[in-house]
Amino acid sequence: MLIDNKNYLRLHNRDLLNILNRVEINSEDTKIEKSKTGELTLKMFHRNVFKYVHSKYDPIREMSRLVDQFELEEGKKHILLFGLGLGYHYTSLKEKFPDVTFTVYEPSEEVLASILGSLSLKELFGNEAIKILTNRTINQELRTLLQTYNNQLQIFTLPFYEKLYKQELNDLYQYMVDHLKNKKSTLVTNVSFQKRWTLNAVKNLPKIINTPNVLKDIDKSQFEDKPAIIVSAGPSLDFEYENLRKIKEKGLAYIFSVGSSINSLIEHGIYPDAACTYDPTERNQIVFEKLKAKQIRDIPLIFGSTVGYETIEDYPGEMFHMITSQDTITPFLLNEKEDLEIVIDAPSIAVVTFQLLANLGFRKVILVGQNLAYDNNKSYASGIEYGGEINDNKLISVENVNGETVYTEEGFDRMRKQLELYINSTTNVEVYNTTVNGAKIKGTVFLRLEDVIQKYLNKKEVDNNWLNNIKQENAQFDVLSYKNQLYKSKMELGKITKELLEIIQQCNEIPRSNSIQIENKLIRFDKYFKKMKKNMYYKNIVSQMMRVQIERLSEDAKDIKLVNNIGKKLQLIELHFGSFINEVSNHIDFIEPHLEESLAKLKE
Incomplete structure (x- = not known):
């Protein structure tokens, strides 16, 4: 690498310099030579032959023509250059769009290191601190770029790179699409709930203060290395009532219902060890109408501190709370210096409950009824009367647990990806997905529930007195x-x-x-x-x-x-x-x- 480039990177991008210092260069794969007009051009070895990244005749004229054809979309403030090459495109684009800022993404560290043996970044960029990204840093840095420029970013691709790094380019565009979808989803969520989260936290305060914090006030040692089941309300729940009854009667695993599944379980005479809820909407109280009407006192409720306040009014059984990331009031009022364990808000109560169980010490989590996809046009188990209608125009295809194609919608798909994120970051928890015909969830092992019982649930694990092991302090x-x-x-x-x-x-x-x-x-x-x-x-x-x-x-x-x-x-x-x-x-x-x-x- 040129000394000039080492100094430039030491000043503007020390992390990249450290990466490139460890890269082995194959000088036979990337060659810089003079073009017919005397300017330098670049060629790379690809599929047993050398291909030119820039014209071997007149690279400057070629790049000027490409830049002339490039139109910057209205409102775009930043250009991401896909491929550094010898930088001719940067020079032309900078002349055409002097007020736009730039970042470079070079997919291959080896190619970048080779280029920097001849190309001077100081001469190319002058005093501009242009960031250069590689495969190792693109995901982290791209998110920052999109946030910094409020998604007003456009990609300029060198034609050769478009062919050679087709997959990397597709991944780049997909990441941008996903980021926009997530931002839109976050915006919709914030618009819908920003006021409601705070209102709920305020109105729930008396209940929060007078109930145990499930992550702080309960003895976690009783759950260490124990199995737990998260029962969701997907259509496949209809196949599992007898298996769940057996697990409950023999105490083979702790059963936690999430969302609407509590109604299906009650209907079949199966009382979970606890029901979990966190939905901030007023409508969430409908989930527990039957339980309240029947005055069932044997099912404890674990509620998120920003849950719809109507949900926990007049709840007949015992209650525990967990502080959610959307609640800034309770941590402050309890003691703002106290390091409270919280659960991160997520698109699904199953995701929140998975966090909860992992933090409690459970080391085997079994997913039941977690379809996250449609099964014969059904999205909920029998006995649940408030599922929404399916919009065929918004269906997307995903792989199911059997490797087949099933259909889902964006909301379910976001839940799946969020669940995968937490599962893959929680390496000390084994996760079994027993959901028949459900969407495949990366990081889980698919096994029918009866097989999980036979292989892993062969002794009593549940302490029926777990509710009594409380060390709550008056806050x-x-x-x-x-x-x-x-x-x-x-x-x-x-x-x-x-x-x-x-x-x-x-x-x-x-x-x-x-x-x-x-x-x-x-x-x-x-x-x-x-x-x-x-x-x-x-x-x-x-x-x-x-x-x-x-x-x-x-x-x-x-x-x-x-x-x-x-x-x-x-x-x-x-x-x-x-x-x-x-x-x-x-x-x-x-x-x-x-x-x-x-x-x-x-x-x-």
Whole structure:
């Protein structure tokens, strides 16, 4: 590698330098030579012959023609170069789009190391800190790029690379598509639940304080190396009632129902060792209507702290809670310095429950009824009356446990991928998928439930007194001790929002010609806005109800910074920041009576 390049990478990308220092170069596979016009060109050994990456006659003219044909889509702010080559495309693109930023993805570390033996990055990029990615870093860095540029990224591909690295290019596009889908899903989720998560956490506070934390207050040693079953409500549950009855009666494994499966189990006279729930919607209470109507007291409920508050009202049995990642209020009120174990919010209660069981110490988890796909146009087991209709236009095909094709929809597919993510990162837990005709779940072993019983569940494992092994401490004192801090912070937040709105009004009253006075006001505005973001009440309560608005304001703020016309800038500040601050005030008013009610109940 050229000394020039080592210095460039040492300054701008030390990690890549360390990678390339360990790469062995085969000088016979990549060759740089002079073209007919005297410019350098590059050729690579591919399928027993050398193929030119750039024209062997006139590489600069060739690249100018390709760049002329390239149209940057409206709104795109960043170009990802698929292949570095000798950088002719970068030079032409930079001339055509001087305001666009660039990143390079070179799929082969060996090719990159070979190229950098001749091509000077300093001469090519000048003082620009252009990042170069490889196969080893692309996934991590691409996510950061997409977030930084708000998905406004476009790929430019060298034609030769498009053929040689077809799979890598397809993976790149697929990653971008998946990222957009996930971002859309997250946006939809936040729009739907951002206010509800906080409302639930506030209204559930008395129940949370007065019930054991399943991850903190229960003796985990009783679950170590034990088997547990997660029973979901997929169609294949209909095949397993007798097997589950046998497991329950003989205590062969702990049974945890998730979501709607509790109703099918009750209907067949099988009471799980615990039911798990976390759905923040008001509709979630429907799942437990039958259980409440029958006043069944023998099924303990493990609820997420942001579950729909209606769900846990009047629950007849014992209850335990788990703190979810969407809850910022409970950890703060209990003791913000305390390192609480939490479960990460996910698209499915089965995913949340898998996290829970792994954290409790279970080392064998068996999935039952986890179809995550349609089976004969059914998405739920018998006895569940509120499954949605199937939209044939949105079906996608996936592989099932038998290697055959089944159909599912994006929601189920997201659940499957999220479950796979947690299973593959939890290497100390064996996971068996017993779901007949269900979607294949990577990281699991498919085995029929009767075979799992025969091979692995051959002795009593369940301690019928597990509910009694509780070491709960009363946390009410901690909560009430933080109350005064919370209300002091709320009063300060009210003053800050009032000051911010007054500064905007004052700016509008200053003549546009007095730019210095306006600038001083905007500096003061920025100071108070930062103060608002650090405010305890804003951070732990208000901002959690305004995630979408905060993200939107962040994007608007980037555009406002680029506006030079002071009048236009003030209009945009009033439009975007002014409306945001008013929303902050509205959210303070919305949550206040619910917080008062919950804190009052703690004193009773």
